[in-house]
Amino acid sequence: MSKFGTQAGRALAAGALVLGLGACANPQADQALFAQQAFVGMPAETLLSCAGVPDRQANVDNLDYFTYSSERIVSRSVPSMGFSPYWHPWYGWRYSPGWGAWDDRTEIESRNCEATFTLKNGTVQQVVYNSSSAGPSARLDQCYQIVENCLALVPQQQLVR
Template sequence: MSGRALAVAALAAAGALAGCANPAADEALVAQTALVGMPKATLLSCAGVPERQASVDNREFFTYRSSRLVSYPSPPPVGYYGGWGWPYYGYGAGWPSYGYEVNSFDCEATFSLRNGVVERVVYGGATGGSARLGQCYAIVQNCMALVPQRMIKPNP
């Protein structure tokens, strides 16, 4: 492969990866370190009342959950349907015969607090990868607005 063709291929690959970036997922990752040290009262004021909470010795665990459903039309079937006259997709008077696809995104964020201060933030949920992290941002978004910008360090 020539040098020019290799450079074009590398640029195309970089463009494809940049198109898949999820800023909300990136912010959720930053939040895992930026929210450490936040007082309990501040956490409750920005994240709200947790869905579940537990206490063990001098540790507290607050668990928040966020989920959403996204639906979009599925692709139409291949081919044309119909009888006399103009062909159209589906059947009947132009109504499509295809349905909808539904995706579910969910996140569960657990804040560990020791002596009334956030010590750790852990994400979980059935959805994986950046889709889950993007949904996790919905939980920490209001709290991130309270963190001074100089304290937010980008992940390497």
């Protein structure tokens, strides 16, 4: 193996590790990932009682699909580079580059998640998330909104802390 291949492999592994750790830095994202395994075997009646009526429902080849959706708009203030005015005793008013609080801008981000529960014979077999939100933590954070009530029914010793 060439030296480049080894370095590239290490860089790729390090990048994957950073991304993986970044996704796990959010407890709600951790809980959403945990729910995908914890809900397997859950009866349909329990799912309906804690998650409510699905937004969409389908039946194909003796499998039921319950899809729940969650969406919200997040806005945050982001400072941008601007020019800060200052008074110089000899030159009068001047402007210097800097981070100016007066120059903040607002970023608006849409976060969404669809959680599809696959059921066979009235029991959850699989939970799949789909989202167009940016970043794994943002996606899973929004998916947590769907599974949060049902997580309260999972025995506490199984919950990820």
